[in-house]
Amino acid sequence: MKPKEILEAALRGEATPRPAWVPFVGVHGGKLIGCGASEYLQSAEKLIAGQSKAIELYRPDGIPVVFDLQLEAEVLGCTLHWAEAVPPSVTSHPLLTQDLAALPRLDETKGRYPLVTRALDELVAAHGDEVAFYGLVCGPFTLALHLLGHDIFLEMFDNPERIQDILAFAAETACAAAKIFSDHGAKVIAVVDPMTSQISPEHFTEFVTPAVNRVFDYIRNDLKRFSSIFVCGDANRNLDLLVGTHADNVSVDEQIPIPRLRELAEAQGKSFGGNIRLTSVLLLGDERDAKLEALGLLEQGGARGFILAPGCDLPYDTPPANLQAVAEMVHDEYAREVARTTLKAREADEFADITVPDYDAAQAVVLDVITLDSSSCAPCQYMMEAVEKAAAAAAPLHVWVNEHKIKVREGIGMMTKLGVKNLPTICIDGDVKFASLTPDHKTLVQAIRDRAREKGLL
Amino acid sequence: MARNEALFEAICKGKRNDVTALVQGEIDAGTDIIALMNSSMIPAMRDMGERFSRNEVYVPEMLIAARAMQAGLNLIEPILADKGHKAKAKVCIGTVKGDLHDIGKNLVAIMLKGAGFDVIDCGVDCDTAKFEQAVQDGAQAVLCSALLTTTMPYMKEVVAKLKDSSAKIIIGGAPVTRQYAEEIGADGYGADAFEGVTEVERLLGLTAA
Numbered sequence: 001m002k003p004k005e006i007l008e009a010a011l012r013g014e015a016t017p018r019p020a021w022v023p024f025v026g027v028h029g030g031k032l033i034g035c036g037a038s039e040y041l042q043s044a045e046k047l048i049a050g051q052s053k054a055i056e057l058y059r060p061d062g063i064p065v066v067f068d069l070q071l072e073a074e075v076l077g078c079t080l081h082w083a084e085a086v087p088p089s090v091t092s093h094p095l096l097t098q099d100l101a102a103l104p105r106l107d108e109t110k111g112r113y114p115l116v117t118r119a120l121d122e123l124v125a126a127h128g129d130e131v132a133f134y135g136l137v138c139g140p141f142t143l144a145l146h147l148l149g150h151d152i153f154l155e156m157f158d159n160p161e162r163i164q165d166i167l168a169f170a171a172e173t174a175c176a177a178a179k180i181f182s183d184h185g186a187k188v189i190a191v192v193d194p195m196t197s198q199i200s201p202e203h204f205t206e207f208v209t210p211a212v213n214r215v216f217d218y219i220r221n222d223l224k225r226f227s228s229i230f231v232c233g234d235a236n237r238n239l240d241l242l243v244g245t246h247a248d249n250v251s252v253d254e255q256i257p258i259p260r261l262r263e264l265a266e267a268q269g270k271s272f273g274g275n276i277r278l279t280s281v282l283l284l285g286d287e288r289d290a291k292l293e294a295l296g297l298l299e300q301g302g303a304r305g306f307i308l309a310p311g312c313d314l315p316y317d318t319p320p321a322n323l324q325a326v327a328e329m330v331h332d333e334y335a336r337e338v339a340r341t342t343l344k345a346r347e348a349d350e351f352a353d354i355t356v357p358d359y360d361a362a363q364a365v366v367l368d369v370i371t372l373d374s375s376s377c378a379p380c381q382y383m384m385e386a387v388e389k390a391a392a393a394a395a396p397l398h399v400w401v402n403e404h405k406i407k408v409r410e411g412i413g414m415m416t417k418l419g420v421k422n423l424p425t426i427c428i429d430g431d432v433k434f435a436s437l438t439p440d441h442k443t444l445v446q447a448i449r450d451r452a453r454e455k456g457l458l
Numbered sequence: 459m460a461r462n463e464a465l466f467e468a469i470c471k472g473k474r475n476d477v478t479a480l481v482q483g484e485i486d487a488g489t490d491i492i493a494l495m496n497s498s499m500i501p502a503m504r505d506m507g508e509r510f511s512r513n514e515v516y517v518p519e520m521l522i523a524a525r526a527m528q529a530g531l532n533l534i535e536p537i538l539a540d541k542g543h544k545a546k547a548k549v550c551i552g553t554v555k556g557d558l559h560d561i562g563k564n565l566v567a568i569m570l571k572g573a574g575f576d577v578i579d580c581g582v583d584c585d586t587a588k589f590e591q592a593v594q595d596g597a598q599a600v601l602c603s604a605l606l607t608t609t610m611p612y613m614k615e616v617v618a619k620l621k622d623s624s625a626k627i628i629i630g631g632a633p634v635t636r637q638y639a640e641e642i643g644a645d646g647y648g649a650d651a652f653e654g655v656t657e658v659e660r661l662l663g664l665t666a667a
Binding site: 081083084085086089091150153154156157198199200203237279315374375378381382385440 | 511
């Protein structure tokens with residue numbers, strides 16, 4: 001099977017002979033050819049060179065032509081502020097001063113679409129036989145926020161009819177953008193709507209679901225392309241609603257546990273994907289971290305309908321070696337086996353020299369926190385901060401806090417001895433109490449006090 | 459003073475017309491306005507802040523509650539001014555140079571106002587001069603916000619520039635961590651809007667209402 005056929009099979013929810021892999025290369029493509037984000041996103045030649053370089057290095061099944069959620073907003077009259085390592089930001093909102101009817105309609109002659117379509121034409125001609133190109137369109141809610149600014153949040157309560165009108169317009173714009181990408185050879189249209197992570201399930205159902213379904217129906221029925229809904233950021237609260245949209249695939253960021261997404265997606269026969277951690281693994285980690293992460297996700301995602309991808313747009317400075325390490329895990333079954341065996345060898349170590357303390361004898365409550373490394377892993381760091389804060393709040397009770405980083409053997413030993421399965425995890429006096437999720441302050445302090453009471457310290 | 463439950467609920471639910479009517483009713487009845495704020499209005503915003511921290515309410519619900527709170531404050535502020543009542547403290551807030559993302563900054567500003575602070579909103583893309591000016595204008599705490607990892611390092615420059623002033627510097631925003639705050643020598647850190655306010659209160663030695 002050609003790489004793009006593997007991706008298409010995954011998008012149909014079918015089993016694939018090897019994992020499907022879509023690195024979301026946006027401004028990072030500029031880094032690969034030595035130019036800043038602003039120049040990169042405004043030049044067809046740079047986009048062609050950078051995305052081609054990414055295809056050569058990362059061996060993807062699918063890749064976006066460009067990752068910039070401000071393309072549509074720019075055509076519709078939003079002013080952009082350009083930066084060197086990230087996509088541009090919107091700085092003015094036309095609907096604050098104009099009526100919806102006065103906004104221009106999107107077509108491929110406007111804004112940066114001429115250069116984007118030229119880049120897509122050339123990339124498809126050069127690589128389209130092997131690789132599927134993604135057209136990324138700005139989701140209706142995020143586009144509505146670009147157009148109206150933060151007023152949208154208040155208007156959802158004050159003037160819901162107006163917001164429905166704006167979202168209908170944003171959905172039509174997304175359809176127009178999808179058609180442009182499709183006409184120039186994109187095989188998959190991903191609707192990227194990060195701002196939906198900021199609203200409640202009720203608002204999602206009321207405003208977002210009808211708008212995105214209009215776009216997905218158009219992509220399926222009129223354009224005959226695959227579709228994906230993609231939310232960067234914490235979409236946990238709206239995850240079932242995202243999976244319930246008419247998209248063929250749901251792609252998520254690192255906050256979402258893949259087993260949970262898999263369960264929801266499989267129940268509806270849908271494809272799903274994600275969610276390699278961008279900062280702690282890809283940007284700040286090394287090749288080993290990237291391989292371990294990829295292996296873990298591939299196991300969680302399974303062999304049917306899963307697409308391995310970063311959680312969101314790759315950071316500009318991501319070390320290419322880390323993404324190449326992921327590509328190796330995707331393409332090379334032997335390399336996967338070697339990596340797995342290395343892990344097993346680690347598990348075979350009985351850590352006889354590492355002993356857990358005699359918790360019952362301690363005149364304190366002992367909190368063991370098992371982390372990847374709190375200095376480079378955000379969830380680990382938040383958990384450590386929460387633990388330290390709770391330990392301080394439990395005073396005058398004595399609370400000892402120990403961080404065990406699994407980057408070193410002692411940490412793996414403690415993880416094994418304490419029976420910890422997820423990272424990060426808090427153990428209280430040797431018992432696993434909070435795995436993966438950091439408890440709120442009150443809950444954690446209460447758990448410490450409960451244990452202190454049990455051992456007669458309170 | 460016992461909590462005015464109807465007023466508390468009206469703020470939490472963002473019902474600004476109800477808030478206006480209820481506050482006006484209390485004013486007309488000669489109620490102690492400061493006691494009303496401390497018993498019913500500030501606790502309502504604090505409750506919303508805590509629920510936001512727990513992911514029980516979202517940005518829209520916070521913003522609409524804040525607007526309802528403001529509707530009440532609009533009636534109360536002239537009365538307080540007449541009585542010579544002073545704000546808890548004066549603080550300033552802005553996103554740092556290069557960063558134009560202000561939802562978080564606006565939420566913290568709203569929470570600060572709701573907690574009784576006089577807030578100078580420096581806006582977005584603030585250089586050190588803007589923060590310095592605010593300190594000269596009386597800000598006792600400077601709150602810096604950043605959404606991007608690329609703009610976050612500018613906070614270090616703000617800290618360096620203001621290190622000899624008496625103002626406390628508190629930083630926050632999605633990529634910002636307590637460890638980073640310590641690393642660059644900031645006085646404080648807020649993980650979210652609610653924590654931002656309690657951190658200011660702690661650093662300025664103010665007891666939370």
